[in-house]
Amino acid sequence: MDEVLRDGELTVLGQLRAASNASFLCDASKDATVVRCIYKPIRGERPLWDFPDGTLAARELAAFRISSELGWGIVPTTLVREGPFGLGAVQEWITELDEDAVGQALLGLFPVDALPSGWLPVLRAVTSDDEEVVLAHADDARLARIAVFDLVVNNADRKGGHVLADSDGAVYGIDHGICLHREDKLRTVLWGWAGRAISDDHLADLQRLGKAIAGVFGDELRTLITDEEVTATVRRIRRILDGPYFPRPVSGLGPVSPIPWPPF
Known part of the structure; x- marks a missing residue:
């Protein structure tokens, strides 16, 4: 599948009109193999006041790489490649559970x-x-893992619609374009565990991730996000390990609400 997404011909099937940025449902095809995917061209990214222009595709890829390094499989296969409307993020399409x-x-x-x-x-x-x-x-362990992941990547937009469950029982998180900012910007609907302890298994994985970022994996991330943003990611991991509890939402401080709007 990775090879088809990377090298296959992208055929646009339609546009997702409800998406904030230009997003196209596509088929990637190579050697009679077809993979359904979402294609988000960089030139279709809507400017934001707090994220640099043209960086959302790289952040989508960085989130996927972090999910993969953790071994959690939260983010569907994601890459950045050329498409019909230029360079952009391409992500495996998840068929949601009925x-x-x-x-x-x-x-x-x-x-x-x-x-x-x-x-x-x-x-x-x-x-x-x-x-x-x-x-x-x-109160689902698969959701709790996504909530921990969002703490690490500083997800500024975890809406309910950005959590998908497939027919095999896997739960995925999508739309990570506004993650990994150097400033704390966590906005999520997954606040139900606030104040509870984060599991030892998750903490062990985060310790391993921190060590990976200190090595070759950190160099890889720096090709996608800035040095300052990589440093901030390490700082967030250390903060979780030092105080291994789900945080409580803080409202009324600055322009960032703890819950995205709309929440779904």
Whole structure:
């Protein structure tokens, strides 16, 4: 699959109109093998006030490389290559689980008095019909691992729609273009574990990641993000290891909300 995504001919099937940046559903084909993927050309990236222009594709790739180095498989196969509209990020398309058939989702909105067992509340809100609801997510180990990953990569946009579950039971995180900033910018809907301890297994993997960044893997990351951003990543890993608990959201400090909008 990696070879097809890297070298195959990209055929555009359509555009994802709801995406913030130009995003195209494509087929990559080579030697009769076809892989469905998402292609995000750099020239279609919307300028942001706090991230340098033209850097989102490289951040998508850096997030994938970090996920792979951890061995967690959170980010689908991602690379940067030429496409129909120039250089851009190309990522394996994940066919999401049919939640209606399975009867279980990972994130959702519920009446405040009807939160299911095994779900963790994140915030309360009021709908346009004046109904009070609670945003919650499942107390699921696969989601918890994504929450730890987001701490490491400083994910500024973990919406509910950026978490996908496939038919094999794997849970993926997508859309990592606004990650790895040197300043703390964590914005996520996965706050349900706030104050809880991070597992020893995750901490052991983070120790290994920190050592890898101090070596050849760090040099690889510096081809994608700045020295300062690599240093900030190491600092975040050390902070987690020194205080191995999920952080609590902080609101009202500066322009960054702890929860992305819209949350889904």
